[in-house]
Amino acid sequence: MKYISEFRDRRAAQALSAVLATEANPAREYHLMEFCGGHTHAIFRYGVQDLLPPNVRLVHGPGCPVCVLPVSRLDLAIELAERHDVILCSYGDMLRVPGSRKRSLLKSRALGRDVRMVDSCTEALTIARAHPDKEIVFFAIGFETTTPPTAVAIREADRLGLANFSVYCNHVLTPSAIRSILDADDVRRLGLVRVDGFIGPSHVSTIIGSRPYEHFAREYRRPVVIAGFEPLDVLQAVRMLVRQLNEGRAEVENQFTRGVTREGNVKAQALVAEVFELRRLFEWRGLGPVPYSGLRIKKKYAAFDAETRFALVEKPVPENKACECGAIIRGVKKPTDCKIFGTACTPSNPIGSCMVSPEGACSAYYRYRRQLLDRRPAAEPATATG
Amino acid sequence: MRVIELLDGERARVEMGGVEKTVSLTLVDGVAAGDYVIVHVGFAITRLDAVEAKKTLALFAEIADRLNIDLKLESGDEVHQ
Ligand code: SF4
Numbered sequence: 001m002k003y004i005s006e007f008r009d010r011r012a013a014q015a016l017s018a019v020l021a022t023e024a025n026p027a028r029e030y031h032l033m034e035f036c037g038g039h040t041h042a043i044f045r046y047g048v049q050d051l052l053p054p055n056v057r058l059v060h061g062p063g064c065p066v067c068v069l070p071v072s073r074l075d076l077a078i079e080l081a082e083r084h085d086v087i088l089c090s091y092g093d094m095l096r097v098p099g100s101r102k103r104s105l106l107k108s109r110a111l112g113r114d115v116r117m118v119d120s121c122t123e124a125l126t127i128a129r130a131h132p133d134k135e136i137v138f139f140a141i142g143f144e145t146t147t148p149p150t151a152v153a154i155r156e157a158d159r160l161g162l163a164n165f166s167v168y169c170n171h172v173l174t175p176s177a178i179r180s181i182l183d184a185d186d187v188r189r190l191g192l193v194r195v196d197g198f199i200g201p202s203h204v205s206t207i208i209g210s211r212p213y214e215h216f217a218r219e220y221r222r223p224v225v226i227a228g229f230e231p232l233d234v235l236q237a238v239r240m241l242v243r244q245l246n247e248g249r250a251e252v253e254n255q256f257t258r259g260v261t262r263e264g265n266v267k268a269q270a271l272v273a274e275v276f277e278l279r280r281l282f283e284w285r286g287l288g289p290v291p292y293s294g295l296r297i298k299k300k301y302a303a304f305d306a307e308t309r310f311a312l313v314e315k316p317v318p319e320n321k322a323c324e325c326g327a328i329i330r331g332v333k334k335p336t337d338c339k340i341f342g343t344a345c346t347p348s349n350p351i352g353s354c355m356v357s358p359e360g361a362c363s364a365y366y367r368y369r370r371q372l373l374d375r376r377p378a379a380e381p382a383t384a385t386g
Numbered sequence: 387m388r389v390i391e392l393l394d395g396e397r398a399r400v401e402m403g404g405v406e407k408t409v410s411l412t413l414v415d416g417v418a419a420g421d422y423v424i425v426h427v428g429f430a431i432t433r434l435d436a437v438e439a440k441k442t443l444a445l446f447a448e449i450a451d452r453l454n455i456d457l458k459l460e461s462g463d464e465v466h467q
Binding site for chain 1: 388402403410412413414415422424426427428429431432434435436438439441442443445446447449450452453
């Protein structure tokens with residue numbers, strides 16, 4: 001696999017690891033947050049933490065799109081799926097996330113509701129054309145990478161005059177979430193989470209570019225290095241962050257030059273700006289309401305907004321008491337701090353969202369580190385979902 | 387993923403590791419067969435810059451080579467010119 005397997009080379013990984021060991025100052029600690037779930041997954045899958053000096057710690061951030069969606073928003077999707085005239089289309093992982101009262105989209109489907117898993121929002125358009133008698137709702141989640149495709153789908157529906165297609169929009173923004181982590185009491189006042197620098201997301205940054213991070217790297221004095229998803233990319237990004245911290249710099253650097261520019265994908269940005277606008281406030285699981293961190297569909301395309309079309313109103317939902325996803329998403333706790341990790345909660349029977357997606361911290365811990373971290377007997381073996 | 391051929395309706399057939407699929411090119415202008423693109427949820431989101439990829443790899447190779455020599459010297463092996 002060209003331009004992929006080379007970035008997983010073991011020998012180069014050992015070399016980078018050895019260089020890092022000489023460059024990291026043993027007299028200090030480096031706490032680096034990887035924001036993106038894709039990085040979380042790669043870090044566990046390739047054992048990146050084991051290649052780092054003990055004083056360089058990776059903190060897992062809120063970059064798993066499935067994990068950060070509040071249960072109240074998921075409940076609305078489940079409610080939509082209950083309607084007999086609706087076909088609800090969603091990306092795969094979302095189907096297994098537990099909603100309130102032990103419901104999930106997968107269970108709705110088992111009960112005979114029409115819930116379909118799609119790999120791309122364009123499939124939802126195809127379904128809409130094939131079923132003019134039904135209301136097709138696309139349950140849109142994700143960060144800046146998944147937003148432009150949704151914008152394309154809405155424009156396409158508009159062009160085709162598809163009156164039976166709408167989007168339940170839950171798209172969120174990366175920079176506002178990073179800012180909210182740095183503003184949180186856990187970091188600022190309580191010092192519960194220490195974040196010295198950020199490994200910036202790769203795919204998100206192909207769209208937004210590296211520029212949006214510049215402002216907060218300056219304002220919060222934290223370096224950001226945008227990194228690719230392969231293990232060598234992550235290792236090199238860690239090295240670049242260690243160097244910046246050693247030299248007292250807080251800049252935005254780009255390790256993923258093969259995919260990211262400063263400007264990003266201008267065409268995709270324009271499409272997003274055409275279809276979406278900022279919500280004043282959007283609730284995140286773990287982070288709470290974050291100002292200007294979510295998108296909604298503009299008035300111009302209101303006909304395609306499922307929230308207006310079906311008059312959806314959120315109801316507050318208490319979180320499952322045992323589940324520590326909220327604290328894990330903020331980087332305050334580790335999956336193994338959760339009492340039911342690996343026992344009542346496993347990938348095949350997830351209690352919280354962090355155990356569902358392969359990008360979630362609990363799922364990544366369970367699959368790749370359980371043997372090392374925890375001697376508690378596992379309830380059942382992990383199943384491959386990703 | 388490598389672009390095999392362009393299709394109508396701003397789409398392309400792409401391939402990676404023997405797996406082929408059809409993706410939308412709506413978000414990226416000027417893609418040609420033979421280009422590498424990064425794909426997310428069925429859409430090419432950017433072209434992969436092969437020159438930059440090679441630069442990054444060259445940097446890794448340089449570190450590895452440099453280190454190999456060091457390691458050999460440390461372990462007392464002879465370095466043959
Ligand atoms: S192990 Fe399960 S219940 Fe515990 S924090 Fe993770 S997802 Fe939540």
